[in-house]
Amino acid sequence: MAETQGKVITCKAAIAWGPKEPLVIQEICVDPPQKLEVRLKILYSSICHTDLGFWNGTNEAERAFPRILGHEAVGIVESVGEGVKDVKEGDYVIPTFNGECGECRVCTKEESNLCEKYQVDPMKRVMVNDGGTRFSTTTTKDGGSSQSQRIYHFLNTSTFTEYTVLDSACVVKIDPNAPLKQMSLLSCGVSTGVGAAWNSAKVKEGTTTAVFGLGSVGLAVAEGARARGASRIIGVDANASKFEKSKLMGVTDFVNPKDLTKPVHQMIREITGGGVDYSFECTGNVDVLREAFLSTHAGWGSTVLVGIYPTPRTLPLHPMELFEGRKIAGSVFGGFKPKSQLPNFAQQCMKGVVKLEPFITNELPFEKINDAFQLLRDGKSLRCILQIAKFLKR
Numbered sequence: 547m548a549e550t551q552g553k554v555i556t557c558k559a560a561i562a563w564g565p566k567e568p569l570v571i572q573e574i575c576v577d578p579p580q581k582l583e584v585r586l587k588i589l590y591s592s593i594c595h596t597d598l599g600f601w602n603g604t605n606e607a608e609r610a611f612p613r614i615l616g617h618e619a620v621g622i623v624e625s626v627g628e629g630v631k632d633v634k635e636g637d638y639v640i641p642t643f644n645g646e647c648g649e650c651r652v653c654t655k656e657e658s659n660l661c662e663k664y665q666v667d668p669m670k671r672v673m674v675n676d677g678g679t680r681f682s683t684t685t686t687k688d689g690g691s692s693q694s695q696r697i698y699h700f701l702n703t704s705t706f707t708e709y710t711v712l713d714s715a716c717v718v719k720i721d722p723n724a725p726l727k728q729m730s731l732l733s734c735g736v737s738t739g740v741g742a743a744w745n746s747a748k749v750k751e752g753t754t755t756a757v758f759g760l761g762s763v764g765l766a767v768a769e770g771a772r773a774r775g776a777s778r779i780i781g782v783d784a785n786a787s788k789f790e791k792s793k794l795m796g797v798t799d800f801v802n803p804k805d806l807t808k809p810v811h812q813m814i815r816e817i818t819g820g821g822v823d824y825s826f827e828c829t830g831n832v833d834v835l836r837e838a839f840l841s842t843h844a845g846w847g848s849t850v851l852v853g854i855y856p857t858p859r860t861l862p863l864h865p866m867e868l869f870e871g872r873k874i875a876g877s878v879f880g881g882f883k884p885k886s887q888l889p890n891f892a893q894q895c896m897k898g899v900v901k902l903e904p905f906i907t908n909e910l911p912f913e914k915i916n917d918a919f920q921l922l923r924d925g926k927s928l929r930c931i932l933q934i935a936k937f938l939k940r
């Protein structure tokens with residue numbers, strides 16, 4: 547039994563104190579897990595664009611400070627609260643921002659992965675058990691002493707900390723021999739993208755696909771479409787430096803909207819004889835979403851919306867446009883039910899069905915987390931792996 551079990555742990559965390567303020571690494575207290583909760587030691591965490599969005603604090607859901615961001619990680623169970631049966635101390639796990647209770651009306655049906663109790667909720671910032679937080683400060687942001695202040699949770703996870711507490715519905719056990727840094731990618735970006743292609747669009751062999759936004763999520767869509775035998779994968783991005791890497795994920799054609807004198811959808815319709823079978827919006831920009839929608843073939847084209855849209859603007863479509871037979875649907879966490887489907891997906895990745903290694907473009911120590919944020923903001927990284935807690939095994 548861990549000697550820390552049942553006790554408050556003092557450790558380091560990166561705190562977001564306000565919108566666009568550099569994260570501050572400081573000491574915090576992490577309370578023991580309560581009923582059906584799990585406390586994890588975070589080994590590695592990467593940064594997803596959604597972390598950037600919440601750090602920007604553009605809308606009300608995003609403005610809850612101080613907060614511990616981070617949702618893409620891998621860790622070890624330090625201790626579990628009362629009633630937790632499926633994981634135990636020492637298990638290797640990945641946190642998941644979209645949980646699975648296994649018992650509600652959604653979890654017992656195949657159709658959806660949006661668990662009634664633990665689905666991703668951008669407004670949620672406290673634990674369901676008692677409406678409290680398990681994190682508190684020991685010092686002020688400049689290191690002075692203060693009365694302890696509570697720190698908010700984020701997306702069911704909060705991984706930019708050496709220790710975190712989550713609901714056990716948001717923890718997925720993985721093979722202890724799996725490559726841990728790569729497993730961290732399954733916590734969000736790669737599962738989201740590959741799942742959007744496999745589960746949401748159900749990409750078939752020999753079909754054509756357009757992916758808008760070639761960050762990790764978009765490239766994971768491409769990798770998923772490649773693995774399913776798509777014959778043509780058109781990558782659209784305003785940052786030409788993304789194109790070279792994209793070839794590894796099966797992207798066959800590149801379109802930079804900045805180089806065009808006509809709308810992207812027109813260009814895609816021209817080169818594909820009417821439009822692609824599937825398009826995926828992975829930038830979080832509503833105008834790009836319209837281009838993605840219009841890029842598919844009338845009659846059967848299907849658009850999957852993956853980006854997160856911080857603006858209050860609504861879908862830029864006229865209802866009559868849906869009479870042309872194009873479909874559009876959103877996809878959360880790639881449609882994967884985390885606890886029941888991710889372990890199998892992880893096995894497939896380990897067999898090489900999906901290649902994870904190319905997604906890791908940078909590695910930095912935890913202390914350099916603000917540099918890692920900057921790399922993603924500048925479009926210079928896909929995923930930067932941060933080593934969070936020190937550990938010896940590998």
Ligand code: NAD
Nearest residue numbers: 595596759760761762763783784785830852853854878879
């Ligand atoms: P990223 O920042 O690494 O990649 C975004 C890419 O889009 C970049 O390459 C950028 O150059 C490109 N881009 C941005 N604006 C563009 C434009 N107007 N035209 C063309 N290209 C443009 O981000 P990421 O981590 O890959 O995440 C992508 C999106 O997916 C984000 O909105 C993120 O919040 C969202 N997301 C959704 C889910 C989900 O479950 N639905 C999960 C994870 C991430």
Ligand code: ZN
Nearest residue numbers: 594596734735
């Ligand atoms: Zn994410």
Ligand code: ZN
Nearest residue numbers: 647650653661
């Ligand atoms: Zn459920």
